[in-house]
Amino acid sequence: MHSRKCATTTATTTKTTSQIKWAARRRALQRRKLVGSTRTPRAAMNDDDVVEPSAGKAFSQQAMTDFCVALACRTGLLYGPPEQCTPAPTTLVPAAFPRASYERAVQLAPAMTRLADATCVDPAWLEQALAAAARADVFTDALIRVRSAAEPTRAAAAGGGGLTLGVYRSDYMVDEPTGRLLQVELNTVASSFGALSTLVSRMHAAALRFASADAEACGTLDETDDSVLPRTSDVEGWPPAPANVDAAITRHMPENGALEGIAAALAAAHVAHGRIRGTESARRHIVFVVQPGETNVHDQRLLADRLWQHHGIPVIRATLAQLARHAKSSRGSSTPSSSVPCDRLAAALRDVPDFADTADGAAKILADAGYEPGANGGRLFYRGREISVAYFRAGYTPNDYPTAVEWAGRYAIEASSAVSCPSLALQLAGTKKVQQDMADTDELRTALERKAKADGKSAREGGVEDDVASLLDAFAELCAPNTDVVARAAADPQAWVLKPQREGGGNNFYGDGLAEKLKSATAEELDAYILMERIRPASQASWMLRSARPTRVQETLQELGVYSASLTYDGQAIKDMTLDGGGELDRAVSGSALGHLLRTKAATSDEGGVAAGFSVLDSPWLE
Numbered sequence: 155m156h157s158r159k160c161a162t163t164t165a166t167t168t169k170t171t172s173q174i175k176w177a178a179r180r181r182a183l184q185r186r187k188l189v190g191s192t193r194t195p196r197a198a199m200n201d202d203d204v205v206e207p208s209a210g211k212a213f214s215q216q217a218m219t220d221f222c223v224a225l226a227c228r229t230g231l232l233y234g235p236p237e238q239c240t241p242a243p244t245t246l247v248p249a250a251f252p253r254a255s256y257e258r259a260v261q262l263a264p265a266m267t268r269l270a271d272a273t274c275v276d277p278a279w280l281e282q283a284l285a286a287a288a289r290a291d292v293f294t295d296a297l298i299r300v301r302s303a304a305e306p307t308r309a310a311a312a313g314g315g316g317l318t319l320g321v322y323r324s325d326y327m328v329d330e331p332t333g334r335l336l337q338v339e340l341n342t343v344a345s346s347f348g349a350l351s352t353l354v355s356r357m358h359a360a361a362l363r364f365a366s367a368d369a370e371a372c373g374t375l376d377e378t379d380d381s382v383l384p385r386t387s388d389v390e391g392w393p394p395a396p397a398n399v400d401a402a403i404t405r406h407m408p409e410n411g412a413l414e415g416i417a418a419a420l421a422a423a424h425v426a427h428g429r430i431r432g433t434e435s436a437r438r439h440i441v442f443v444v445q446p447g448e449t450n451v452h453d454q455r456l457l458a459d460r461l462w463q464h465h466g467i468p469v470i471r472a473t474l475a476q477l478a479r480h481a482k483s484s485r486g487s488s489t490p491s492s493s494v495p496c497d498r499l500a501a502a503l504r505d506v507p508d509f510a511d512t513a514d515g516a517a518k519i520l521a522d523a524g525y526e527p528g529a530n531g532g533r534l535f536y537r538g539r540e541i542s543v544a545y546f547r548a549g550y551t552p553n554d555y556p557t558a559v560e561w562a563g564r565y566a567i568e569a570s571s572a573v574s575c576p577s578l579a580l581q582l583a584g585t586k587k588v589q590q591d592m593a594d595t596d597e598l599r600t601a602l603e604r605k606a607k608a609d610g611k612s613a614r615e616g617g618v619e620d621d622v623a624s625l626l627d628a629f630a631e632l633c634a635p636n637t638d639v640v641a642r643a644a645a646d647p648q649a650w651v652l653k654p655q656r657e658g659g660g661n662n663f664y665g666d667g668l669a670e671k672l673k674s675a676t677a678e679e680l681d682a683y684i685l686m687e688r689i690r691p692a693s694q695a696s697w698m699l700r701s702a703r704p705t706r707v708q709e710t711l712q713e714l715g716v717y718s719a720s721l722t723y724d725g726q727a728i729k730d731m732t733l734d735g736g737g738e739l740d741r742a743v744s745g746s747a748l749g750h751l752l753r754t755k756a757a758t759s760d761e762g763g764v765a766a767g768f769s770v771l772d773s774p775w776l777e
């Protein structure tokens with residue numbers, strides 16, 4: 155990889171009218187000492203929404219909590235393992251979010267989707283881009299080796315080989331000093347919370363209707379009671395009056411179709427798999443690849459319910475180890491034709507120090523189960539059911555591969571003709587190192603040109619220059635930690651975030667920790683990290699609900715995610731395969747925004763991540 159100067163962004167810092175209005179509103183609230191107090195409105199309404207304030211009544215946090223908890227339980231807005239789940243951590247009411255930034259994030263979805271697809275078109279480029287990171291990070295190394303071991307079989311799998319579904323979530327924060335919407339990261343694996351975020355949007359809308367219509371019933375509370383949500387006399391129109399609440403919700407709360415959209419994307423992949431294989435077998439199943447002891451079960455089960463009820467597609471759940479032990483190349487019993495059918499897997503794992511000793515054993519487990527890479531057209535069966543799509547909600551962290559057996563499970567899918575969501579290449583394309591590479595204008599342009607070419611288009615037809623401009627506009631400064639940048643970051647550690655090649659939250663370094671890490675790590679170790687400009691979102695007060703209990707009001711920051719999906723065959727967008735005549739399935743994999751996730755975390759917390767325990771689920775109230 156040639157050395158490059160750290161990317162500089164070309165974006166303007168001009169604020170849009172709506173952002174200025176939003177900032178002005180916050181300043182006005184600050185003057186009125188509403189921001190940061192226990193009476194801060196999170197989503198103050200515009201004056202023109204106000205028809206009738208709801209009689210100046212306050213409504214209590216407890217009444218709202220009771221309403222939200224009951225609704226969460228009834229709708230499946232739940233978190234935790236089945237035996238001890240509780241309402242998912244959420245806020246009680248939506249958060250103010252600048253409309254222009256939200257709309258920008260939605261508009262960016264097709265370009266972000268093309269970018270994610272572009273970075274996995276050429277695995278040789280990907281391996282080269284990640285070579286230094288792989289030397290420093292055993293997990294990246296293992297992902298690359300197992301991908302490469304599976305590649306020949308994946309490519310050769312008759313019909314259906316090389317089908318990849320990407321379900322993406324591009325995460326953003328609004329940088330308050332510049333007013334810019336900046337990308338935090340682009341998730342290409344296990345982009346979770348689509349289902350729960352959809353339910354949160356609906357819960358918030360219902361809670362606002364409840365609060366508006368029933369302010370009286372909720373009780374008029376003691377002025378000095380800081381558990382009381384704001385009175386309408388504090389902020390005009392909050393909560394909305396019954397007469398105009400529906401209009402206000404329609405105007406300020408964007409529809410969230412993430413649950414339906416992601417399910418439709420998975421259904422599209424299932425249908426494409428059937429078409430390419432020439433089978434409509436009702437016995438094909440989608441497998442959700444999950445962690446043992448999974449805590450985000452309901453987010454997944456809601457998707458599975460939707461797939462079954464709306465699309466008629468059955469879903470089974472399996473861990474990577476279960477897949478390794480029960481994967482077969484055909485429905486019935488079969489004996490692999492070669493004595494070492496998974497020799498490429500064994501060879502790949504032997505090169506990864508952590509798994510060298512158990513490599514042959516893991517390959518043998520697959521062979522004993524009856525799995526032979528490429529046999530029977532690459533078909534994959536799990537406990538007697540043919541797998542159409544493997545949807546990974548696990549496999550993104552080294553913790554998911556405690557032994558070589560889990561790698562065997564991953565390999566069995568990657569080397570088969572089942573649709574991988576994502577393939578190993580697409581997972582690697584979502585790593586922090588690749589994100590940093592793509593912030594370099596030349597690298598970005600080259601990747602997008604490669605993608606246009608794979609789709610049989612010229613750069614012009616593929617809209618490459620437009621994509622380059624709009625993507626760079628959304629990128630913060632991203633750098634490889636080379637000497638110059640390390641010196642800059644060490645001199646001003648509060649202005650940067652140091653990120654390793656990891657997913658799932660809780661891994662980054664900030665402030666003093668960052669300075670310390672930069673001092674102690676060798677240059678080689680830092681090859682597995684990127685330095686990213688720190689984004690500074692505005693704060694606002696929030697009421698959170700954790701384990702069915704309200705927390706004290708606190709200052710919080712928001713992170714917006716936008717979901718999108720694409721279906722590719724050996725890197726090309728699926729063409730000439732109208733999945734449902736331009737309907738729901740085609741739209742789901744068109745790359746456009748499917749829905750959104752708003753996460754809220756304490757302003758004092760550096761990290762995000764609901765699963766990691768830092769954030770709660772929220773919804774945007776656009777201003």
Ligand code: ADP
Nearest residue numbers: 339651656657658659686687688689761762763
């Ligand atoms: P992960 O793959 O672990 O989710 P992220 O890049 O999303 O990695 O970082 C985790 C969290 O750290 C984010 O949700 C966000 O809250 C915070 N974060 C990440 N990058 C930045 C940044 N550049 N500026 C400010 N906060 C950041």
Ligand code: MG
Nearest residue numbers: 325339659762
């Ligand atoms: Mg993240």
